[in-house]
Amino acid sequence: MNTLDVVRDSLGRVHELIPAVLDGLTGDDLLWRADPEANSIGWLIWHLTRVEDDHLAHLGGVEQAWTADGWYQRFGLPYLKQAHGFRMTPVEVGAFNVTDAHLLAGYSAATWEQTRAVLASIAEDRLDEVIDTRYTPPVTVGVRLVSVLVETAQHIGQAGYVRGLRERSRGIDSGWSGTA
Numbered sequence: 410m411n412t413l414d415v416v417r418d419s420l421g422r423v424h425e426l427i428p429a430v431l432d433g434l435t436g437d438d439l440l441w442r443a444d445p446e447a448n449s450i451g452w453l454i455w456h457l458t459r460v461e462d463d464h465l466a467h468l469g470g471v472e473q474a475w476t477a478d479g480w481y482q483r484f485g486l487p488y489l490k491q492a493h494g495f496r497m498t499p500v501e502v503g504a505f506n507v508t509d510a511h512l513l514a515g516y517s518a519a520t521w522e523q524t525r526a527v528l529a530s531i532a533e534d535r536l537d538e539v540i541d542t543r544y545t546p547p548v549t550v551g552v553r554l555v556s557v558l559v560e561t562a563q564h565i566g567q568a569g570y571v572r573g574l575r576e577r578s579r580g581i582d583s584g585w586s587g588t589a
Contacts, residue, residue, distance in 0.1 A: 411533055412533060412536060412551070413528055413531060413533060413536075416528060416554050416558065417525065417528050419558050419562070420461070420521070420524060420528075420557070420558065420561060421521075423457070423561045423562060423565045424517060424518070424521040426565050426569070427454060427458075427513075427514060427517045427565065428514050430450065430454065430565065430568045430569050430572055431450075431454065431510040431513060431514055432510075433583065434450065434510050434572070435508075436508025436509070437508075438450065438572075438575050439451035439507065439508055439509075439510060439513070440505070440506070440508060441571075441575045441578075442502075442503070443571065443574050445499060445503070446499040447499075447571070448502055448567065448571070449502070449505060449571065450568045450571050450572055450575070451505055451507050451508070451510075451513060452494070452502050452505040453564045453565075453567050453568040453571065454513045454517065454564075454565075454568055455484075455486075455494070455505065455507065455513060455516075456493065456494030456564060457560060457561045457563075457564035457565060457568075458513075458516055458517045458520050459475065459492070459493035459494055460493050460494070460495075460557060460560045460561070461520055461521075461524060461557055461560075461561055462474050462475050462493075462520040462523070462524075463475075463493050464553055464556065464557050465520075465523065465524045465527045465528070465557065466523065466527070467540075467553075468527055468531065468540070468550060468553060468554075469523075469526070469527030469530055469531075471523065471527065474516070474519045474520045474522075474523050475490075475516070475520075476490060478519055480515075480516045480519065483512060483516075484507055484512065484516070485506075486504075486505065486506065486507065487504050487506070488501070488504075531550065535550050536549065536550050536551035536554075537549050537550070537551060538550045540553060541553070
């Protein structure tokens, strides 16, 4: 197994968990926040998908699924088209208004399809290629892929945790275990 195989496998596992996290949730569940400064399940799934879409599209030199496939319009969010959630305030997070789990899952699936194609186009010897010199040290393709892995793994775990909190707040024991 090479480095890109590990990346594919890791991101694939995140994408297997997204439908499991979303399964059976109502619109209210998707928007519920443990407190006014917390992230909702819906926002977390949107954000992790936006980050993957943004970063992998850049690596592949392709347009993001968000805009190319009309997801931006379908979501109808009160954010700029290029928004992906970084540095959003609690008020901005609270403005997230998507109550359709199928819409979130659809965008995730479309992004994963594009991500697989981009990963298939990246040669192993490209991992050390510098793609962003605004940071010290400069960001390489490999470092950017690690960033996406960390971001998506963190947020899918958080979404599962918030799901558990939400279910407990409603006195529900769904038996959801966080496995796909």
